[in-house]
Amino acid sequence: MSAQLAADLAREQMNIVIVGHVDHGKSTLVGRLLADSNSLPDGKLEHVQAICKRQGKVFEYAFLLDALEAEQDQGITIDSARCFFKTDQRDIIIIDAPGHIEFLKNMISGAARAEAAFLLIDAHEGVQENSRRHGYMLGMLGIKQINVVVNKMDLVDGDQATFARIEAEYRAFLKEIGMTPERFIPISARDGDNVAIRSKTMEWYDGPTVLEAVDLFTKAPPQEDLPFRLPVQDVYKFNARGDDRRIVAGRIESGSLKVGDEVLFSPSNKTSTVKSIEGFNIAPTDSAAAPNATGVTLTEQIYVGRGEVMTKVDVPPKVSTRFRANIVWLARQPMTMNTWYKLKLGTQELPCRIHELTKVLDASELSSDSETTEVGRHDVAEMVLETKSPVAFDLVADFEATSRFVLVDAYEIAGGGIILDSVEDNLGGLRADMRDREFAWVTGDVSNQDRSARFGHSPALVLLTGGTGVGKAAVARVLEKKLFDAGLNTYLLDGKNMALGVDHDIAEQAAAQADEILRRFAEVAHLFMDAGTVVVSTSNTFALADHGRIRTLVSPFPVVHVHVGDDPVDADLTLTGVDGDVDTAVEAIRSELESRGFVSG
Amino acid sequence: MADHLQELENQSVYIFREAYKHFKNLCMLWSIGKDSTVMLWLARKAFFGHVPFPLVHIDTNYKIDSMIAYRDKLAHEWNLKMVVGQNKKALAEGMNHTIGRLTCCGALKTEALKRTLEGSWERVVMQPDGSYAPEENSEPYTGVIVGARADEEGSRSKERYFSPRDKHNDWDVADQPPEFWNQFKTDFAPGTHVRIHPLLDWTEINIWEYIERENIPVIPLYYDQGQGTRYRSLGCAPCTGNIQSTATTPREIIEELRTTTIAERSGRAQDQEDPHAMEKLRRDGYM
Numbered sequence: 001m002s003a004q005l006a007a008d009l010a011r012e013q014m015n016i017v018i019v020g021h022v023d024h025g026k027s028t029l030v031g032r033l034l035a036d037s038n039s040l041p042d043g044k045l046e047h048v049q050a051i052c053k054r055q056g057k058v059f060e061y062a063f064l065l066d067a068l069e070a071e072q073d074q075g076i077t078i079d080s081a082r083c084f085f086k087t088d089q090r091d092i093i094i095i096d097a098p099g100h101i102e103f104l105k106n107m108i109s110g111a112a113r114a115e116a117a118f119l120l121i122d123a124h125e126g127v128q129e130n131s132r133r134h135g136y137m138l139g140m141l142g143i144k145q146i147n148v149v150v151n152k153m154d155l156v157d158g159d160q161a162t163f164a165r166i167e168a169e170y171r172a173f174l175k176e177i178g179m180t181p182e183r184f185i186p187i188s189a190r191d192g193d194n195v196a197i198r199s200k201t202m203e204w205y206d207g208p209t210v211l212e213a214v215d216l217f218t219k220a221p222p223q224e225d226l227p228f229r230l231p232v233q234d235v236y237k238f239n240a241r242g243d244d245r246r247i248v249a250g251r252i253e254s255g256s257l258k259v260g261d262e263v264l265f266s267p268s269n270k271t272s273t274v275k276s277i278e279g280f281n282i283a284p285t286d287s288a289a290a291p292n293a294t295g296v297t298l299t300e301q302i303y304v305g306r307g308e309v310m311t312k313v314d315v316p317p318k319v320s321t322r323f324r325a326n327i328v329w330l331a332r333q334p335m336t337m338n339t340w341y342k343l344k345l346g347t348q349e350l351p352c353r354i355h356e357l358t359k360v361l362d363a364s365e366l367s368s369d370s371e372t373t374e375v376g377r378h379d380v381a382e383m384v385l386e387t388k389s390p391v392a393f394d395l396v397a398d399f400e401a402t403s404r405f406v407l408v409d410a411y412e413i414a415g416g417g418i419i420l421d422s423v424e425d426n427l428g429g430l431r432a433d434m435r436d437r438e439f440a441w442v443t444g445d446v447s448n449q450d451r452s453a454r455f456g457h458s459p460a461l462v463l464l465t466g467g468t469g470v471g472k473a474a475v476a477r478v479l480e481k482k483l484f485d486a487g488l489n490t491y492l493l494d495g496k497n498m499a500l501g502v503d504h505d506i507a508e509q510a511a512a513q514a515d516e517i518l519r520r521f522a523e524v525a526h527l528f529m530d531a532g533t534v535v536v537s538t539s540n541t542f543a544l545a546d547h548g549r550i551r552t553l554v555s556p557f558p559v560v561h562v563h564v565g566d567d568p569v570d571a572d573l574t575l576t577g578v579d580g581d582v583d584t585a586v587e588a589i590r591s592e593l594e595s596r597g598f599v600s601g
Numbered sequence: 602m603a604d605h606l607q608e609l610e611n612q613s614v615y616i617f618r619e620a621y622k623h624f625k626n627l628c629m630l631w632s633i634g635k636d637s638t639v640m641l642w643l644a645r646k647a648f649f650g651h652v653p654f655p656l657v658h659i660d661t662n663y664k665i666d667s668m669i670a671y672r673d674k675l676a677h678e679w680n681l682k683m684v685v686g687q688n689k690k691a692l693a694e695g696m697n698h699t700i701g702r703l704t705c706c707g708a709l710k711t712e713a714l715k716r717t718l719e720g721s722w723e724r725v726v727m728q729p730d731g732s733y734a735p736e737e738n739s740e741p742y743t744g745v746i747v748g749a750r751a752d753e754e755g756s757r758s759k760e761r762y763f764s765p766r767d768k769h770n771d772w773d774v775a776d777q778p779p780e781f782w783n784q785f786k787t788d789f790a791p792g793t794h795v796r797i798h799p800l801l802d803w804t805e806i807n808i809w810e811y812i813e814r815e816n817i818p819v820i821p822l823y824y825d826q827g828q829g830t831r832y833r834s835l836g837c838a839p840c841t842g843n844i845q846s847t848a849t850t851p852r853e854i855i856e857e858l859r860t861t862t863i864a865e866r867s868g869r870a871q872d873q874e875d876p877h878a879m880e881k882l883r884r885d886g887y888m
Contacts, residue, residue, distance in 0.1 A: 002852060005813050013605035042863055082751045084804055091605070093802070105779035109761065112781050141781075233618040238651045241680060247649055251615050280650045281642075281815060291603055293614035295649060306622060330779055344784050406784040416781035 012090035012219060017111045019138065020120030021128035022099035025151040029120065029189040029210070030083065030096045031061025036196035037211060039085030040064070061189070082110075089215045099130055104378055105330045108137060108416070116145035116217040118210065123162055123186070124155040127170050129364040135170075136363040136380065139179045140326060140418060142400055145217050146174075146181045149210060154188040158202040176366060182216075183207055223290040227315035228255030229394070229402050231346035232265070232308045236295070246449070247278050247295040248310065250347070253401035255312075256289035257296070265308040266392035267319045267431075268556030269438035272298040301447035303556060307348040309392040309402060317392045317402060318422040319431055321548065322355055327417030328363070328380045331409055335375040340388075340570070341414065345405035348391055352407070355386035355423075375415075384423050388570075389551050390431060393419050430552050438556075451532030455489045459529035459557050460598045462589065463550070464538045465571070466564035471578050472538050475564060475585045480536045482586050491528055493537040498524070518546055522553030529557040534598070544569065560596065562589055606810050610646065613799040615783065616762055617647035617746070620797045621654065623787035624744025628684065628718075631656040633668045634835040635819045637748040638675075639808050640800055642817050644746075645679070655682040655726070657717060657742075661709040662692050663837035671820045676727055683727035684736060686717025698839045702871040709837075718742050718794070743789065746797045752804045753865060760798055761786070768792045805865050806858050813851035824849045833865060840870040 001009075018026045034040050044064065052059045064083075083094050097110035099120075111117065117138050121131050138146060148170060156162045167184045174181055185194060186205050193199035196211040208216060230250045237246045257263070261274045277288045278295040288294040309317050329335050335354070343352040360381040361368040375381045396403040396418040403419040452458045462479065464472040480492040499507040502520050506513040521542075528535045542550065551559050563571035564578055564585070573592045578585045603611065620627060629644065629652075631637045644652050658672060676683040688696070691708040698705045716722035720739035728734050749760055761777055763785035778786040789795050800808075812819055825831045830843040844863075848854045 001814055004852060004855075005810060008810060008855070009604035009606050009814075011605070013608070082802075084752055106777065109777070109780040233615070234622050236648065238648070238653060240651055243650070245649070249618060249647075249649075251611060278649055280646045280648075291608065291611055293611045293618075293647070342788070401783070404782050404784075406779075406781050408788055411786075411788040411790050413778050413781070413784065413786055416779070416784070 013093070014090055014116065014214075014217060014219065015093045015095060015114045016116050016118065016214065016217065017095040017097050017114035017143070018118045018120065019097045019107060019111060019134040020099050020149075021122065021125070021130040021134075022101075024099060024120045024122040024125070024128070024131075025062075025189045026099060026120050027062030027064075027096050028060065029118070029149065029151065029187070029195065030094050031064040032189050032192055032195045033094065033211065034064060034083060034085055035061060036192055037085050037087070039083075087211065087215050092214060097134075099134075101130060101133075101378060104133070104137075107134065108141065108328070108330070111138060111143065112141050114141075114143055115220060116147075117143050118147050118149050118213075119181075120149050120151050121166055121170060122155075123150050123152045123159075123166065126166055127173070131170065132173055132366070133364040133378070135174055135179065136177055136366075137328065139177055140328060140380070142396075142404075142418075146179065147210075147213050148181050148184045150184060150186045151189050153186045153193065153199075153202060154191055158186070158188075158193075158199070160186075160202075160204045163205075173366075183213065185210060185213060223254040224256055226254035226290075226399065228257055228261075228263075228310075228312045229253045229317070229399060230257070230294075230310040231348075231402065232304065232306055232310055233347050234306050235304065245278060245297055246301065247297055248304065249293075249295040250310065251293040252288060252290040254290045254399060256287060257294075257312075258287040262313050263298075263310050264313045264316055265302070265304045265310055266317050267390040268304060268308055269435040270302040270304050270308075270556060271313060271439055272300045272302050275299045300443070301449050303448035307346075307350075309346060309348075317394050319390050319392050320422050320425050320428065321387045321390050322384055322423035322425040323391075323393060323419045324358075324382070324384050324421040324423055325405070325417040325419050326380065326382050327375070327407065327415050329375045329377060329415040331412060331414035332377055333409065333414075334377065335381075335407070335409075335415060337373055339409075342408035343385070343387060343391070343405055344408060345391060345393055345419075346402050350387055350389060350391060352385050352387045354383050356384040358382040358384070382420075385417075386425075390427070390555070393422075395419055395421060425548075427548055427552050430549060434552060434555060448530070448532070455532050457488055457534065458598050459532050459534060460593065460596075461525050461529060461535045461537065461550075461554055461557065461559045462562060462593070463547070463559055464536070464562050464564060465544065465569065467567070470564045471582065471585075472564040474582050475562075475575075475578065475589075476536050476538050478582045479586045479589055482590065483534055483536070486590075488534055489532055490534040490536060493521075493525060493528065493535050495521070495538065518542055518549060519553065522550045525550075526554045526557065529554065534593075558596070558598070560589075560592065560598075562592070606807060606814060609803055609807055610643065610811070612802060613640070613643045614647040616785070616797060616799040617644055619785060619787065620744055620746060620763075620799075621648070624795070624797075626740050626742045627654040627744040627746070628657045628742045629654060629746035630714075630748070631658050631672070632748070632835070633658065633664070633672050633820060634748075635808055635812065635823055636750060636800055636803075638819050639803075639811055639817060640746070640748045641675075641679075641681075642811075642815060643799060652679065652681050654746075655684045657684045657686065657724075657745075659710055659713045659717060660685050660687045661713070661837050662687065663697070663709070663839055665822060665832075665835065665838045665841070667822060668820060668835065673727065673731060675818070677731060681727075684717075684724050685726075685733060686713050686722060686724050688713035688716075688722075698837070698870075702840060705840075706871050718745060741794065743794045744797055745794060746799065748800050749798050750800050750803050750805070750808075760801055762798050762801055763787060764796045764798065765789060766794050766796060806855055809851045809855045809858065813855070823854070834869055836869055842870070 048063045049059050085092050095110040097107040163186045187194040194209045230252050233250045235248050259274050264271050275297045277285050337354050340351040340353050359368045360372050363380045394402040406413050407415040464476050466472040483490040525535050561571045562573045563569040564575050566576050575585045688709050696708050719741045724736040725733040726736040822832045825847045831846045832843050848857050
């Protein structure tokens with residue numbers, strides 16, 4: 001690297017967002033900042049002025065930002081626009097976020113990328129609905145450096161008392177949600193007062209101008225010193241051009257890693273040792289640290305994939321099916337109880353639903369409604385979320401990347417949230433036992449990958465449920481035969497055979513020994529799957545409530561729950577009206593397995 | 602502590618890996634220009650030297666000559682799956698920029714791109730011997746990786762990393778998905794597709810800094826070949842002007858960009874046709 005390039009790269013870069021209520025002058029401020037710091041390319045100002053002239057309207061600085069037709073027509077910012085300028089100290093990306101409530105999700109998109117924020121309040125209108133809502137969102141998005149800019153001071157003749165009143169009111173609001181702004185700055189973006197040039201009409205103010213304040217923001221401390229976290233994005237084996245490396249890829253969100261480190265994958269509890277650090281066009285290295293995207297190979301070939309969180313063994317993440325969270329909801333359709341949404345947390349994706357709705361509040365008023373059973377558009381809420389299978393996470397107070405999530409409803413990102421606390425789900429003790437089992441598990445020289453590669457599929461447990469007489473036993477038998485004929489390694493694990501053999505000693509005390517019978521069933525299924533088999537079973541013996549335990553006991557192998565019958569059950573696949581049509585039912589299950597990638601078409 | 606270039610690389614690599622995981626029919630547009638060539642390099646970073654999806658080039662037949670030769674050379678050296686699409690009908694009927702620059706762009710770029718991506722027109726794919734033959738797979742691409750940068754012009758500053766397009770290829774600027782932290786829109790309804798923008802946060806200077814740091818072999822048209830001129834932005838020969846410059850290295854280009862106040866695309870004639878030309882083209886699917 002040349003010395004000049006090294007010097008250039010040493011310059012800091014920072015993302016700053018400008019938020020606030022509609023019409024409080026965000027775009028005007030950004031336009032001013034660009035113009036007064038000489039950051040516009042030649043011709044840009046003239047180009048926009050020419051458009052204004054052609055359209056017969058008076059030029060405003062905001063038009064520099066609102067470059068899209070739709071926005072100029074309405075005179076409001078619709079989306080977060082980015083622009084670039086520099087100060088003596090660093091390069092700045094300014095994100096101008098829309099202030100209209102209708103575009104809250106766009107404001108969030110802009111603000112989620114920022115390290116610091118200017119929040120604008122109109123001196124004439126005072127604190128408005130979105131002044132408060134945006135303040136709340138900044139806190140939730142994790143932006144800790146906030147400067148409040150009181151704009152349009154020209155409309156109140158630069159009155160210090162008006163400024164002081166707004167400062168007192170807004171400071172009190174932020175305090176209520178646990179936030180402390182760094183400072184309040186009185187400006188007139190239209191006239192350029194206290195933007196880049198110190199105001200002559202507000203001499204009572206002796207703090208920094210907006211441009212000076214930009215350089216007073218500080219970069220967050222490096223995440224390198226925190227415990228190690230790497231959400232696994234994927235496991236690659238390209239095989240092209242003689243490359244047989246099996247690389248676990250992801251971005252190091254915090255901490256550092258070196259060759260020889262023992263690592264833990266959660267929630268599956270697999271452990272291995274780092275064999276090498278991989279990269280393209282990099283100098284050979286035996287260590288990697290946050291915030292770099294990287295890849296590692298492991299000494300033992302273990303069964304892990306996307307969604308696992310890789311950590312050091314001594315500082316594992318939390319694992320549960322329940323956690324307490326703050327969320328903001330953005331979809332038109334409200335968030336309701338008993339509806340499954342897709343949770344995306346780190347690189348994990350799995351179904352979740354509201355377990356308990358603690359409170360819903362209007363973020364602009366902080367008024368709470370404890371009676372409500374749904375979360376409406378633009379509401380914020382505190383709730384306990386419940387996931388279908390265990391998820392690995394951290395608390396927002398400890399780590400950012402592994403405590404933030406979004407909720408997807410019908411293809412759309414419908415909300416986002418942060419995890420406040422882990423909640424006990426009655427399976428914690430069992431999971432701890434399973435973690436111990438996985439840690440101590442002995443493997444031979446044949447890995448799960450070797451087995452999958454030979455068999456052409458990965459293991460799974462297909463668990464059929466349903467009332468008596470719906471034909472699930474027949475479906476199970478035909479399914480085993482069909483999968484077998486298609487070349488799969490498969491086995492029908494029948495409950496009767498369990499009672500005759502493994503459970504022979506306790507089969508007669510079935511009711512009293514229900515827990516032990518379930519444990520043995522799951523452990524046997526676990527062994528079959530460890531041997532690479534697709535296990536098919538019916539589970540009359542087990543209540544649906546036991547499925548959580550079965551999933552935990554057979555982890556890290558997957559369970560596909562197929563329910564036969566018309567009664568509403570939360571299964572992975574529900575087959576209604578099977579009657580005698582076993583073949584159709586079997587085909588449906590087969591294509592479900594295929595869509596999950598367990599078997600190939 | 603990572604410098605800003607390293608942070609940009611990290612984010613782009615993260616986006617590439619998310620895209621590869623979520624889209625079965627994924628492709629990347631490669632215009633042979635500096636941005637998409639840097640993006641191609643970033644793909645090799647993300648996938649440890651491999652590029653596990655096809656690269657799509659729309660050949661307008663008016664590209665500066667050396668661009669095609671350069672494309673095929675790199676495709677061969679880097680083991681790329683190279684797919685090419687073209688509006689053969691419009692070319693046969695004599696389409697060219699004198700008919701109207703925006704009309705020409707609309708036919709040879711926008712229409713050709715749309716048809717190639719949806720698979721309704723023939724795609725040709727590079728063979729081991731360097732020739733091109735029709736591709737059998739005509740499935741639509743559901744994820745399209747594009748090298749747009751937010752600093753290029755106004756409408757691009759409003760893009761998302763993952764940006765949905767509806768069945769008519771429309772970009773609904775006013776109703777875009779939220780992007781919280783590093784969670785992107787990776788779920789999409791049948792018939793729609795998603796454009797993925799790994800370079801969104803990069804500036805023109807960042808691109809050259811990265812070319813310098815990584816020693817990326819971008820097409821030599823960007824450097825002065827002794828005539829005292831070079832291209833700053835590449836497109837079709839008739840509509841792309843060069844600039845006065847004696848820069849022959851990325852470093853010299855960076856120094857030049859530091860002092861220039863001329864917009865990057867000022868040499869692209871189609872932008873000058875209408876104050877909102879680019880936004881209109883982009884709504885119609887132009888990249």
